[in-house]
Amino acid sequence: MKSKEIRLNQRPHGMPTPEDFNVVEVDVPDPQDGEITVKNVSLTVDPYMRGRMVDRASYVAGFDLSETLTGGAIGKIVESQNSDFPVGEYVESHLGWREAWTGSSRGVRKLGNLEAPPSAYLGVLGMPGMTAYVGLLDVGALKEGETVFVSGAAGAVGSAVGQIAKIKGCKAIGSAGGKEKVRHLVEDLGFDHAFDYRDGHLERQILEGAPQRIDVYFDNVGGSHLQAALNCMNPNGRLPLCGAISQYNATEAVPGPNNLAIAIGSQLTLKGFIVSNYNHLREDFIRDMTSWVNSGQLKYRETVFDGIDEMPNAFIGLFTGANTGKMIINLDD
C-alpha cells in the first residue's frame, strides 16, 4: 500500500503558502507483531498547528522539516497483528497529514460504536469540542444567567462555546468574519447576537448585543478583540485565553491590549489553558456532548476539503476565514 503524506518544504514566514508544503508518497509496510495498519478517513487541521511550524519552543514540540506532519486523524483498521485492535474498528490517532500508516497501537484510541460520523470525533466530539467545554465551564467557571462573548464564533471551538452557553441558560454573543457566518450563528445555532468583526467598532458591537456587559469572554483571537472585550467586562469577569489566531502569522511582535489595567479594578481573571491538561474532565465531556449532539441541542457544521493534496489549502483556509465550523479533510473514496 502507498500513502501520500504532507511535509514542510520550508517554515512559513507570515501567512502560510502552498509552497511551504510538499506531498510525498511512501510505502506503508505490513504490520509486524502488535502493529496495525490504518487507512485514515478524516484528517484535521487546527490553528494551533501554526505554532508548531516555527522554529522555537512551544507547549508542543515543533515539526521537523524532514518528517511528515502530525495531527488528529480518524481512520479504519485495515490490517492487524494486534488482537485488541481488530480490522474494521475506527480509531483516533495523532498520525494525521497522511493517508495511511502502520505502527503500534500506542496513543491510538478505539472509537467503539460510533455515535456520530467519524469526522465528528475531530470536531464537536473531539479536541475542539472539549476545548470549548472545559474552557467555558471549568476555566471560565460559567454560571447560569451570565453573558458570554466568544470570538471566532463560527469556528469549531467558538460555535460549540456559544451553544454550550445557551444550554447552560446563558446569553451568547459571537463575532465572526462575514455576513453568512453571522447569519449562521444566530439563525442556525441560536446565538442571541452575532456581528461581523470586519465591520469594526468591536466594542460598540459587543455592547449592542450585551448592554448588560460580559461575564465571560472566550478568546480565540487575541489582538483587538481582547482589547475590546476588556472594555466590556463586568466585575469579576473571566477570560479563558484559548487562542490568538489574529497573531499566529504575525512576523513582528504585536502590541498587547492597552487597557489590561482594567483587570485590576474589575477583578478580572485572564487564564490561558491547553485542553490536553484537562483529561480529568474527559468523561464528563463525552457524556454531555454526546447527549447534546444526539438530542439536537448542539449542532455542528463542517467545511470539507477532499483529498490529501488539498490539505495545505485547508490549513491556510483557517487563517483566511474559509471555514464555517470544523475544517475537515475527507479521504473517503
Next chain:
Amino acid sequence: MKSKEIRLNQRPHGMPTPEDFNVVEVDVPDPQDGEITVKNVSLTVDPYMRGRMVDRASYVAGFDLSETLTGGAIGKIVESQNSDFPVGEYVESHLGWREAWTGSSRGVRKLGNLEAPPSAYLGVLGMPGMTAYVGLLDVGALKEGETVFVSGAAGAVGSAVGQIAKIKGCKAIGSAGGKEKVRHLVEDLGFDHAFDYRDGHLERQILEGAPQRIDVYFDNVGGSHLQAALNCMNPNGRLPLCGAISQYNATEAVPGPNNLAIAIGSQLTLKGFIVSNYNHLREDFIRDMTSWVNSGQLKYRETVFDGIDEMPNAFIGLFTGANTGKMIINLDD
C-alpha cells in the same frame, strides 16, 4: 479647633504637580450626640489615589473638586459624645488629607491596644500589608518552594510581598529604582536577589536572580515589567495584578504586553484584585502579620513627610520613587 485640609485645585494631567492641590483651613465643630472629634496623627498617600483624581469611572468613586480628599488616616479621639468611642482611643478612618474632623463613628475602626506605632496601621498592618498578604497567598496561591518576583519591591506592598514569600519558604526576587533600594531589599529585608529596573534588560535581570524561572509575578507596575515577567514564567504560573504605577500618569493609552499569548501555552493566570474584597481574610492577616512583625521576621520602613502642607509632595513622591517602604505624613506635634 481648626483643621488644614487638602483639596484638588484642578485634575492632574500626567504627573501631578503641587499646583494641582490647595490647602484650605476649616473649623472643626464640636461633636453632637453620637459623634466624635478626631485629631489625625498619621496620614497615608497611596498610588491608587491617582485613579480617583481623574474624571472617569473607576472601582472607587472619583474625588470631587469641591471637597476635601479622602484616604486612610490614624487619629486619636480628642472629644467624644459616643460612649463606644472614648477620648484617647486610636482610630483608623477614611478621613485623611486633613488634620482633624468631627463626625459619626460610622466606618471608623478602633485600634485597641497598639501592637506597633500608629503609622504601621497605614502600612504593614493596614491596607498595603493586607494587599501583599491576600495578593500573594490567595490570589497568587503561593506554594512552598516556589519563586516569586515582585516589582515595586521597595514600596509598602512590594517589601511585604518579598518577605512573606521568604517566610513561606519561597525564593524572592525584586525590582526597585536605585542602588540604595536594591541594597535595602537584599541586605535589610532578605530578598534573594534584587535589581535596579532603571538599568534596563528586565528579562535578563529577572533570570539572573531566578534561573529556575518564576512561579508568581506580583505586579505593582505594569508596562515593561509585566511583559518581561511573562517571558520568565514557569508553566501554571500566577500573576496577581495589583497595580500599574508605570501607567497611572500616562496621558495616552500605553500598549500592553506584546507577548500575552504566552499565557495560553504556559497556562498562566493573570488575576486583578482589590484588597477591599478580601475582608474574609482580615483576621488571618492581622494574626499572621502582627506575629511576623513582632517576631522581627517581617521588617518595614517608612518614608515620612512632616505636616499636612507637605502631603501633596509626599503624594507626588510616590511616582518619582521618593519612598522606601510606606509613604507616611506625620502630623504629630
